[in-house]
Amino acid sequence: MTDQTTNITRENGCYYSWCPLSCIGPLSRRIKNSYFINIGTRECAYFIQMGLSRRDELDAPFSFAILEDADIGSGNIFEPLRGLVGKIHGGSKPEVIFLMGSCSTEIMKFDLFELSHKLTAEFNIPVIPVQTSGMCNSQADGEDMALSGLVDFCCSRFTGAELEDETEKVVLVGSVSEYTALMLKNEMKKFRIPFAGIFPGNNISGTLEISKNMGKNSIIVPLYPYLSKTIRKIKQRYKCKIFNTTFPIGHDGSKIFYSDLCEHFGVSADAVCDAADSVWKDMEVKANLLKNRKIFIIGDGLFEIPAARFFSNIGANVVEVSTPRINPSMGKELSILEPGISVVEAADVFSQFKRIEREKPDMVVAHLSLARAFQAQGFLTFPTVIYMRSEFLGFSNAKHLVEFVPHGTDIGVGLFHPKGISEERAFMREVTKKVSEGVVKLSKEEIEKYLKVLDKK
Ligand code: SF4
Structure with a gap:
């Protein structure tokens, strides 16, 4: 670990990010009794249902206002929305509704704020506008927009x-x-x-x-x-x-996070150092699987810089990390990033392909939009969506960061091919599902089986 100023290259390249509407899954699980309405096209509905594997749930906490040509032509979508919100209000009785946009040009022109305001007034239930779409350059933007809308709502109740x-x-x-x-x-x-x-x-x-x-x-x-x-x-x-x-x-990362807070409040950080040592002992064996492995990180969720810091601190050789954009909250992360890691902001994906061909990394961490392309080229690929949807914060969850990495390929393929997969892959999918749902305590048998699969690899 080092304290230095990192050199950042900006390529102003093309953006290929997973759609931010994917935040509906984790947010609906984390904020109970919330409901999501997507004003979009059939593609959005299909993406949300298929991508989140929740099409079978009768009481799924989301629905779609799919606009037909007639609705768009009339320019008045309040009436169909009103009917939908009325049904939801009478049925699931959510405490809050998030009204999400999408990337069709017609829909982007609608004033979600005005619509939300009218719906809130009519049904006396907070309807929060979330102006997001596949045009955003980070898949995390949906969650940021939804939470910032929640801040507005809370402020309207109390300052x-x-x-x-x-x-x-x-x-x-x-x-x-x-x-x-x-x-x-x-x-x-x-x-x-x-x-x-x-x-x-x-x-x-x-x-x-x-x-x-x-x-x-x-x-x-x-x-x-x-x-x-x-x-x-x-x-x-x-x-x-x-x-x-x-x-x-x-x-x-957790050690610095808590130590800095202890210093701010003038309390001893000894317990933090002990916790960090004990967590490292717990994860050392699995973390060593990544030792000296060459990793190339292409991100779309802004997690990339902390992920690069973590991988390099456990001994992996991170050759490049790219992120859609750098914001001030990443300052400390950048200052302690290992020198030699090339940081690229808004990378040009075609130049990245060439660098990957040249570097021949052992593993490519990439978003789902690109992961399969790298898989097809024979790279072990770890989809960033696993990070975005998993529980890994704090000392208690730290070890989950290394538990799934060596099986990126299996996880990715499993997501795309639900049928006809081997027993081993089905097991890996089950474990992944547990993590994405926040059920992260694996049984002793599951861990043993997991380690056996690791050995085979
Ligand atoms: S918002 Fe755009 S990118 Fe996202 S699912 Fe809908 S059509 Fe696809």
Whole structure:
């Protein structure tokens, strides 16, 4: 690990990112009783249903307002939307509805804010506009837009101006499952860091409760690198202080994350160092599988810089890491990145293909839009969507980062070919599903079987 200024190249290249509508899956699981309406085309509906493997669920927390030519021609989509929201309101009774856009030009012209405002007034239920689409250059933008909309909604109910508490407390920002929320809460408590909660909570009342306690003495710490709009909005609305550190990703990132907070609050970080050592002992065997492996990271979710830092700290040889854009919250991550790792912002994918051909990496971490192309060329490929949808924050989850990496190919193929897969692949898919759903405790038998598959490889 080193403290230095990283050289960043900007290529202004083409963007190939997985559609941000994919955030519907994790967000609907993490914010209970929320509902998502996508105003889109049949392609969007198909993408959400197939991509998230949730087409069989009768009570799935999302639906689609698929626009026909007549609706677009008339320019009035409020009526069909009104009927849909009325049905949802009477049926699932959600606490909040997110109204998501899509990338068809006609739909981009609709004023989602105006529509949401009218629907909120009519049904007396918060309808939050999320102006996102496949045109965004990061698959994480959907989640950032949805959470920043949630900040607006919370502010409309309460502004932190009346807060009297003068004690500084940490508010972690980023959507997490109940399991991860509990793990992070326990870790904050163990390290004696004053802690107010996580925004958003796992339901709307919990989210409102946290926002009620946010004010100028709140120390806002982002959990993910892609929340710049949400963080900016929280800062503007609540006058909070933003804390810059690493992201709690991996044993190394979590160690710096908690140590920096301990230093800020003047408490000893000895327990943090002990926790980091013990987590490393737990994951060392699996992490060693990546030792000296050449890794090339092409990202679309802004996770790439922390992932590169983690891989290089466990001994992998990261040759290049590209990210759609760099934002201020990545400052500390960039400053400790191993020298020699080439960082590329908005990479030109065609130049990257050439560099990959030249470098011949052992593994390519790539988003799903490109992963199969690399698979077809014979590269072991790890789809970034696994990171985006998995639980890996804090010390408690750090080992999951290495548990699935050597099987990137199997996981990727499994996702695309649900039928006719081997028993081994079916097992890997089951494990992946558990991780993406936040059920991350694998049984002893599963771990043994997993290690056996590793040995075979
Ligand atoms: S928003 Fe665009 S990229 Fe995303 S699913 Fe719909 S058509 Fe595809």
